[in-house]
Amino acid sequence: MQNMKTRPFDLNAIRKDFPTLSVSVRGKPLVYLDNAATTLKPKSVIRALNRYYKDECSNVHRGVHYLSEKATAEYERAREKISHFINARLSSEIIFTRGTTDAINIVAQSYGRTFLKAGDEILISHMEHHSNIVPWQILCEEKGCVLKVAPVNDAGELILDEFKKLVNPKTRFISIVYVSNSLGTINPIKEIIDFAHAHKIPVLVDAAQAVGHRAIDVRGLDCDFLAFSGHKLFGPTGVGVLYGKEDLLNAMPPAQGGGDMIATVTFEKTTYNVLPYKFEAGTPPIAGVIGLGAAVDYVRSIGFENIGTHEKELLEYGTRALKAIPGLRLIGTAQHKASILSFVLDKIHPHDLGTLVDEQGVAIRTGHHCTMPLMARFNVPATARASLAFYNTKKEIDSLVAAIYKAKKVFT
Amino acid sequence: MSESTSKHELYQQVILEHNKKPRNFKKIDNPTHFAEGYNPLCGDHLMVYLSVDDKGIIQEISFEGSGCAISKASASMMTVSLKGKTLDEARKLFEQFHKLVIGKLHPEKDAHTLGKLSIFSGIWQYPARVKCAILSWHAMNGAINKVQNVSTEN
Numbered sequence: 001m002q003n004m005k006t007r008p009f010d011l012n013a014i015r016k017d018f019p020t021l022s023v024s025v026r027g028k029p030l031v032y033l034d035n036a037a038t039t040l041k042p043k044s045v046i047r048a049l050n051r052y053y054k055d056e057c058s059n060v061h062r063g064v065h066y067l068s069e070k071a072t073a074e075y076e077r078a079r080e081k082i083s084h085f086i087n088a089r090l091s092s093e094i095i096f097t098r099g100t101t102d103a104i105n106i107v108a109q110s111y112g113r114t115f116l117k118a119g120d121e122i123l124i125s126h127m128e129h130h131s132n133i134v135p136w137q138i139l140c141e142e143k144g145c146v147l148k149v150a151p152v153n154d155a156g157e158l159i160l161d162e163f164k165k166l167v168n169p170k171t172r173f174i175s176i177v178y179v180s181n182s183l184g185t186i187n188p189i190k191e192i193i194d195f196a197h198a199h200k201i202p203v204l205v206d207a208a209q210a211v212g213h214r215a216i217d218v219r220g221l222d223c224d225f226l227a228f229s230g231h232k233l234f235g236p237t238g239v240g241v242l243y244g245k246e247d248l249l250n251a252m253p254p255a256q257g258g259g260d261m262i263a264t265v266t267f268e269k270t271t272y273n274v275l276p277y278k279f280e281a282g283t284p285p286i287a288g289v290i291g292l293g294a295a296v297d298y299v300r301s302i303g304f305e306n307i308g309t310h311e312k313e314l315l316e317y318g319t320r321a322l323k324a325i326p327g328l329r330l331i332g333t334a335q336h337k338a339s340i341l342s343f344v345l346d347k348i349h350p351h352d353l354g355t356l357v358d359e360q361g362v363a364i365r366t367g368h369h370c371t372m373p374l375m376a377r378f379n380v381p382a383t384a385r386a387s388l389a390f391y392n393t394k395k396e397i398d399s400l401v402a403a404i405y406k407a408k409k410v411f412t
Numbered sequence: 413m414s415e416s417t418s419k420h421e422l423y424q425q426v427i428l429e430h431n432k433k434p435r436n437f438k439k440i441d442n443p444t445h446f447a448e449g450y451n452p453l454c455g456d457h458l459m460v461y462l463s464v465d466d467k468g469i470i471q472e473i474s475f476e477g478s479g480c481a482i483s484k485a486s487a488s489m490m491t492v493s494l495k496g497k498t499l500d501e502a503r504k505l506f507e508q509f510h511k512l513v514i515g516k517l518h519p520e521k522d523a524h525t526l527g528k529l530s531i532f533s534g535i536w537q538y539p540a541r542v543k544c545a546i547l548s549w550h551a552m553n554g555a556i557n558k559v560q561n562v563s564t565e566n
Contacts, residue, residue, distance in 0.1 A: 349480035351454045355422065355541060367454055381455030381478060410423050411481070 006303030009310065014302065015391050017042040028361030031396045036181050036340055036387030037365050039212055039234045041295070048294035049236060052287045060286055061260055061277070075286055078293025079276070085296045086226065087217040088243055092275040095242040095249070096284050100208040101131040103227035103242035104175070106255040106279060107204055108135035111225075112173070114253055118144030120172040123201075125150045125158050125187070126377055127180040130370040132206045136175060146170075152377065156183035156332035163192070167199055174203045178210035182369040182385065183332025184315075184340030186210075193223055202248065208232055212389065213311060213338055215304040218243050230288060235295030239288030242279070249275050256281040307390045311339040314388045318397045322386075325404055331383050339388035342369075345404070348411050350384040356407035362400050421534040422541070423481070430485035435492050436474040449477075449551030449562045451543050456483045460551040468499045473552070480544050486532065487548030493529055499556050505529075506553045512536075513545045 015021050020040045023030045032040060052074065058067035060075045076091075083091035097103040116122070122136050126149050133147075140147050148171070150163035167174075174196050179186050189205055196203045204225035207216055211228040218226050225248070230239040244252075254261050254272055258281030263271040272278045299307075318341050322328055327346035345353060354366035365385045368375045375381060386400055440446075443461035450457050458477025465471050473494050475487045490509075494502050508524050511517035515536030517524060524530070532545050547562075554562040 349454075351456075351480040351541070351544065352423070352482070355538065368452075372452075375455065381457065411428065 005301075006306060007301055009302070009306040011310075011391070011393065015393075017044070017298075018391055019043060019046070021391065025361040025363070026359060031360075031362040031399045033386040033388060033392065033396065033400060034363045034365050035212075035389040035392075036209060036232070036369075036385065038231045038237065039389055040391070041234055041236070041291075042298045044298050045235055045291045045294045049287050049291045052290050059283055071286060071290075074290045074293070075284070078289045078296075081293045081296045082241055085216075085300065086241075086243060087219050089219060090246055090275075093243055093246055093249065095244065095276045095279040096289050097227075097240045097242050097279075098238060098285070099229040099231070099240035100206060100227045101135075101229075101240075103225075103240055104132055104204065104206065105135045106242055107175075107225050107227075107244070108139045110252040110255040110279075111202075111248065112136075112139040112145075113143065114251075116143055116145050116172050119170060120145045121148050121168070121170045122146070122173045122175065123148045123150060123163070123166055123171050124175050125163070125177065126152045127156065127158070127183060127185060127371065127374050128175075128177055129181055129206065129208070130372070131208075132175055132177060133373070145172075149373075152185075152374075155334050156180065156185045156378075157334045157336075158185070158187050160188065160191070164195060167195070167201065171199065171201055174201055175206065176203065177206040177208075178216075179207075179213070179338045179340075180332065180371075180374075181209045181340070182342055182371040182374050182383070183334065184338040184342070184387075185332060185334040186214075186336045186338055188336075189223075190221055193221055197222065209338065209340075212299065213304075213307060224248055230292040230295065233292070233295050234298060235292040236285075236288040239285045239292050241292075246275065249279070254278050254281065258282045260284075302390060310390050311388060314392055314394065314397065315339040315341070317394050318386065318388065318400075321397055321401050322404075325401065325408075327408070328404070331378050331380065340385065341387070342383040342385045344380050344383055345408070348407060350382040352411070353384050353404070353407050356410060357400065357403035360399065360403035360406060362403045364400070422538065424531060426489075426528070426531055427481065427485040430488040431481035434475075434484055434488040436472075436495075437476060437488065438474050439476055440472050440474050443472075445555040445558070447551045447555035447559060447562055449547045449554070451479075451483070451547050452563060453540075453543065454480060456480060456544060456547055458483070458487060458548060458551060460487070460548055460555055462552070462555055464499060464556075470494050470497050470499070470502060475548055475551075479547070482535070482541055482544040483547050486545045489529055489531075490548050490552060493527060494552070501525075502552065502556060506549050509549055510546060513542050 018040045056071045058071045060072040079091045193203045202224040205223045207228040212233045226243040231237040261281040331342045350366035440461040444464045445462040456479030460475045463472040473491045519530035550562045
């Protein structure tokens with residue numbers, strides 16, 4: 001991965017980069033602990049969006065006029081940045097999508113429909129987000145493939161032995177989450193990929209929850225596909241990335257037809273454009289892509305080493321603080337864990353807790369986090385989830401703890 | 413919205429008390445009507461049972477299941493208000509309660525027969541929680557109209 005100069009980690013300065021952090025909620029300063037749902041955006045991203053709409057607004061890959069060429073250059077520069085960011089071999093292996101969900105659906109529909117047949121097995125894990133379950137179920141229904149699910153243990157860790165046992169000659173595809181959005185579990189993704197490749201099985205990595213928090217090296221991992229969203233990487237909503245190995249993407253048919261994805265069109269026969277455009281039908285989210293490029297620049301200026309150190313400290317502090325609350329049970333206690341704290345409280349339903357802590361200005365997520373099978377595995381209808389990013393502070397965790405105690409008082 | 417409004421109103425003593433000790437929280441044997449209510453967004457899940465006599469009067473009504481304080485208290489209070497009412501009255505109350513929780517009925521100025529149920533008048537300010545309050549009512553309405561699976565998302 002390319003080196004980029006990082007600045008010293010100055011939390012106060014970093015917080016000033018995020019305008020939303022100075023919003024007040026019901027007269028109290030916002031405590032934003034819902035980063036797994038979406039991350040806040042730094043000024044540089046907001047400026048990039050603004051600049052495109054204000055000064056460069058035009059379509060890409062179409063015009064010969066000044067603005068169109070400028071926008072196209074910016075758009076393609078963002079692709080280069082993202083390609084370096086995840087250490088892809090070629091920038092044409094970076095496909096812009098609407099988000100992680102869209103990226104996984106493209107693989108399920110394009111690769112799945114072309115290369116999988118009745119009786120083939122697709123292996124996922126019990127901790128997948130609905131977006132890495134349902135696209136495969138749709139495919140299974142259409143093609144007669146079989147979805148296999150690897151179990152997790154009580155700590156919320158993938159049971160690797162069971163996972164490996166599920167791999168057999170019928171297994172033709174593996175799609176697995178890097179970091180669980182509900183539990184924070186970090187999967188041994190490299191080991192999984194190596195094992196899969198030893199059995200000649202391609203692997204898609206759902207990196208939605210990993211991408212803003214740890215360095216991703218697609219060549220180091222040797223994953224075949226990797227999907228993530230811009231908005232969980234401090235970038236805009238409505239844009240995401242599908243990385244795919246060139247030979248696989250070349251072998252796959254387009255997932256959608258339309259403008260930009262073609263080479264020539266006649267009513268008799270249409271030929272398709274080259275990568276990555278073959279998979280980018282229609283006008284793309286231009287501002288979003290340019291904003292995502294700015295987000296990548298921003299994250300690299302902070303540096304994943306700094307991000308990792310700070311988030312680990314927050315996780316340890318938060319884990320201790322929450323565990324000390326009587327009647328609180330953490331859901332997801334993996335050894336190898338990202339800065340996500342999912343929990344349930346005796347006698348208070350997560351939704352009531354969510355409403356009551358919101359009153360104190362604390363934003364957490366409550367619900368099933370789009371992982372209903374995982375909630376069923378832990379026998380809870382929902383959890384409360386605090387998810388931390390590099391701009392969060394220990395003081396904010398204290399605010400969450402104080403708000404939980406206040407909620408408990410209401411329910412005594 | 414000022415800070416003093418509604419959040420505290422949402423968790424008033426009456427609601428907390430019904431949550432803690434829900435009334436008619438049981439299954440009725442041989443119900444004449446029943447339906448399941450499910451809110452996939454928060455996982456609230458309950459069953460509503462009714463025993464209606466041939467004159468169309470609700471002799472017994474109960475619920476069971478799991479959910480947040482708002483859904484549980486609302487279900488509990490619903491059973492209390494509907495016991496002894498006719499099916500027509502129940503339908504009327506459902507309509508009024510529905511309007512109440514979406515902010516289209518103001519108990520101070522609009523005519524209604526909601527009684528204690530008007531305690532839920534502030535909930536329209538919390539759109540994410542409206543479904544919690546209305547879930548048991550949807551289930552009840554489904555039951556008396558013979559629709560046995562009710563989801564807040566349909």
